[in-house]
Amino acid sequence: xxLAIDTSxxxxxxxxxxxxxxxxxxxxxxxxxHAEVVGELIxxxxxxxxxxxxGLSAVVAGMGPGPFTGLRVGIAAARAxxxxxxxxxxxxxxxxxIAFERLGGLAVATGSxxxxxxxxxxxxxxxxxxxxRRREVYWSAYGGLDEAGLPVRIGAPALTRPAELDEAxxxxxxxxxxxxxxxxxxxxxxxxxGALGMLGETxxxxxxxxxxxxxxxxxxxxxxxxxxxxxxx
Amino acid sequence: MSNxxxxxxxxxxxxxxxxxxxxxxxLLANVIASSMDEHARYxxxxxxxxxxxxxxxxxxxxxxxxxxxxxxxxxxxAIAVTSxxxxxxxxxxxxxxxxxxxxxxxxxxxxxxxxxxxxxxxVLRDDGTAIELPTIALLVSGGHTSLLHVRDLLDDVELLxxxxxxxxxxxxxxxxxxLGLPYPGGPQIDRVAAEGDPRAIRFPRGLTLPxxxxxxxxxxxxxxxxxxxxxxxxxxENAGEPVPVADVAASFREAVVDVLLTKALAACxxxxxxxxxxxxxxVANARxxxxxxxxxxxxxxxxxxxxxxxxxxxxxxxxxLGAELAARGRTPSPLGFGADSTLPVTSAQAV
Ligand SMILES: [Zn+2]
Numbered sequence: 001x002x003l004a005i006d007t008s009x010x011x012x013x014x015x016x017x018x019x020x021x022x023x024x025x026x027x028x029x030x031x032x033x034h035a036e037v038v039g040e041l042i043x044x045x046x047x048x049x050x051x052x053x054x055g056l057s058a059v060v061a062g063m064g065p066g067p068f069t070g071l072r073v074g075i076a077a078a079r080a081x082x083x084x085x086x087x088x089x090x091x092x093x094x095x096x097x098i099a100f101e102r103l104g105g106l107a108v109a110t111g112s113x114x115x116x117x118x119x120x121x122x123x124x125x126x127x128x129x130x131x132x133r134r135r136e137v138y139w140s141a142y143g144g145l146d147e148a149g150l151p152v153r154i155g156a157p158a159l160t161r162p163a164e165l166d167e168a169x170x171x172x173x174x175x176x177x178x179x180x181x182x183x184x185x186x187x188x189x190x191x192x193x194g195a196l197g198m199l200g201e202t203x204x205x206x207x208x209x210x211x212x213x214x215x216x217x218x219x220x221x222x223x224x225x226x227x228x229x230x231x232x233x
Numbered sequence: 234m235s236n237x238x239x240x241x242x243x244x245x246x247x248x249x250x251x252x253x254x255x256x257x258x259x260l261l262a263n264v265i266a267s268s269m270d271e272h273a274r275y276x277x278x279x280x281x282x283x284x285x286x287x288x289x290x291x292x293x294x295x296x297x298x299x300x301x302x303x304x305x306x307x308x309x310x311a312i313a314v315t316s317x318x319x320x321x322x323x324x325x326x327x328x329x330x331x332x333x334x335x336x337x338x339x340x341x342x343x344x345x346x347x348x349x350x351x352x353x354x355x356v357l358r359d360d361g362t363a364i365e366l367p368t369i370a371l372l373v374s375g376g377h378t379s380l381l382h383v384r385d386l387l388d389d390v391e392l393l394x395x396x397x398x399x400x401x402x403x404x405x406x407x408x409x410x411x412l413g414l415p416y417p418g419g420p421q422i423d424r425v426a427a428e429g430d431p432r433a434i435r436f437p438r439g440l441t442l443p444x445x446x447x448x449x450x451x452x453x454x455x456x457x458x459x460x461x462x463x464x465x466x467x468x469x470e471n472a473g474e475p476v477p478v479a480d481v482a483a484s485f486r487e488a489v490v491d492v493l494l495t496k497a498l499a500a501c502x503x504x505x506x507x508x509x510x511x512x513x514x515x516v517a518n519a520r521x522x523x524x525x526x527x528x529x530x531x532x533x534x535x536x537x538x539x540x541x542x543x544x545x546x547x548x549x550x551x552x553x554l555g556a557e558l559a560a561r562g563r564t565p566s567p568l569g570f571g572a573d574s575t576l577p578v579t580s581a582q583a584v
Contacts, residue, residue, distance in 0.1 A: 005333075005461060033571070034325065034329065035324075035325035035328040035329045035332075035571055036569060036571035036572075037569070037571070037574045038329050038332060038333065039332030039333065039335075039336060039568035039569070040568045040569050042333060042538075043336060043337050043568055046336070053336065053337050053338075053339065057548065065250050068281065068284070068285070068322075069284070069321075069325065072284060072285070072288050072322075072325070072326055072329075073325050073329035074329070075288060076291060076326045076327075076329045076330040076333070077329040077330060077332065077333035078292070078333070079292055079333075079338035080291070080292070080295075080329075080330035080331070080332035080334040080337065081334065081336060082331040082337065082374075083295060083296075083337065084306060084333065084334040084336065084337025084338035084339075084340075085293055085304075085337035085338065086306075086431070087429070089339075120491050132507045146556075150254060161254060214284075215288065217285075221281035221282050221285065222279075222281055222282070223275055223279045223282065224275070225274060225275060226275065226276045226410070229407075229410055229411050229463065231346070231463075232460050232463040232467065233463075233464045233467050233468070
């Protein structure tokens with residue numbers, strides 16, 4: 001049983017179970033209200049699933065990539081909830097949850113009727129592209145699902161301008177991949193905490209490692225190193 | 234819940250990540266992680282750098298505070314968090330974390346006002362003297378310069394005035410840079426001013442002329458002072474004369490201190506309040522404390538200055554307000570409150 005939190009786009013929270021699938025999921029798509037809504041969404045998911053904090057085995061946190069102000073709120077919340085409940089907090093790459101869902105891994109993991117087992121262990125090139133604001137996008141490249149139904153990331157999360165996306169993907173994953181891959185629409189691609197949570201359950205079940213415990217800001221803080229003080233006279 | 238509630242407070246409104254724990258009015262832990270060094274090369278607090286640092290510092294600070302207090306998370310009666318005013322992105326880290334911590338640990342949560350927290354810090358003094366109200370409070374730091382009339386710590390706090398441009402601490406940073414001194418400017422100005430003559434140069438006192446006093450009796454302005462210092466320094470440099478750094482620093486500091494205390498004591502007199510409380514990081518400035526002591530004593534006003542570790546931004550002062558709220562049986566804050574960078578000062582509990 002996991003609580004999953006992701007604020008790399010909107011704010012998404014879920015309680016998932018390896019056998020029971022997504023028990024509760026609540027999402028606020030407004031990208032400027034993370035701190036405001038995160039508490040209510042967690043409370044709603046615990047309530048709906050009927051799971052108490054001590055009944056969870058861990059918390060999973062979407063580490064991005066995502067715009068920094070919002071991304072950080074979810075990570076802070078996931079870590080703090082885990083600390084409060086005395087459970088581990090496990091980091092995941094948010095784009096992996098999108099790929100897990102789009103490539104059919106989620107359907108397999110939740111045993112849903114439209115699950116397509118044929119999609120596991122096959123090559124299905126997918127390029128996850130999400131909005132980074134400031135006229136930039138985040139992207140990650142996936143070759144398909146492996147035998148365990150887990151997405152195979154072949155190009156690390158990166159930040160680029162839309163006009164330079166083709167070149168960036170080609171040079172990292174090859175021109176063939178860039179041409180063949182299905183691309184997600186950055187304006188309409190968000191992260192589902194349900195998918196993130198089930199990805200976590202599937203990693204657990206297969207004893208796979210989680211991601212690095214570092215926020216994927218992929219962008220330096222906005223700062224200006226001051227020059228000499230401006231003259232006033 | 235007893236009237237000595239055990240409360241943990243989280244503060245992330247600027248560049249210090251503070252976690253404090255109190256039992257009633259007794260301080261048990263006050264852990265502060267500052268990202269000040271990371272801001273030094275930029276000459277001031279960079280909001281995004283501060284916010285990133287909060288995310289990394291929060292959990293270690295929680296662990297350290299619980300260890301310092303010798304209590305378990307389970308023992309807590311409530312959690313309190315700064316919901317504003319402050320830097321939006323920095324506040325959001327504390328607010329998001331505090332809500333999740335409260336839910337994970339199954340504790341009630343209070344959203345509190347940072348400025349009122351500075352006043353609340355005074356209840357934690359260990360000299361056995363209880364805070365007396367009403368009091369005028371002068372809160373001065375790199376982020377704020379505010380004058381309050383506090384009649385009740387929880388419910389009746391009136392903002393008399395605040396800075397209309399730079400905070401006093403910011404003025405110290407900017408003038409230090411002008412004089413080629415490193416960040417943060419307060420301690421540097423204090424250090425070089427020790428050798429200088431505070432009456433060497435008569436720098437302007439912002440918003441103290443009769444025409445300004447009509448509209449801004451209790452407001453502050455330090456931007457004109459900063460420009461006057463810059464102009465003075467440039468004039469000397471243009472003339473090829475050496476800049477008497479110690480005199481400039483001492484005279485600048487004197488102008489800031491003079492205007493801060495003139496306005497604070499005017500508020501005491503106008504409101505008939507014989508008490509002045511100081512708070513905020515600028516209280517670390519030796520000359521501020523000295524002039525405050527002299528003028529308060531001359532005016533027959535009781536001066537209260539909490540220990541420095543409780544004057545700079547910290548989680549203990551937030552916990553102290555949480556404990557007062559819990560002891561008075563206040564309803565915890567609903568979970569939907571936000572980080573409010575411009576939260577008005579009226580009461581201790583934000584929502
Ligand atoms: Zn402060």
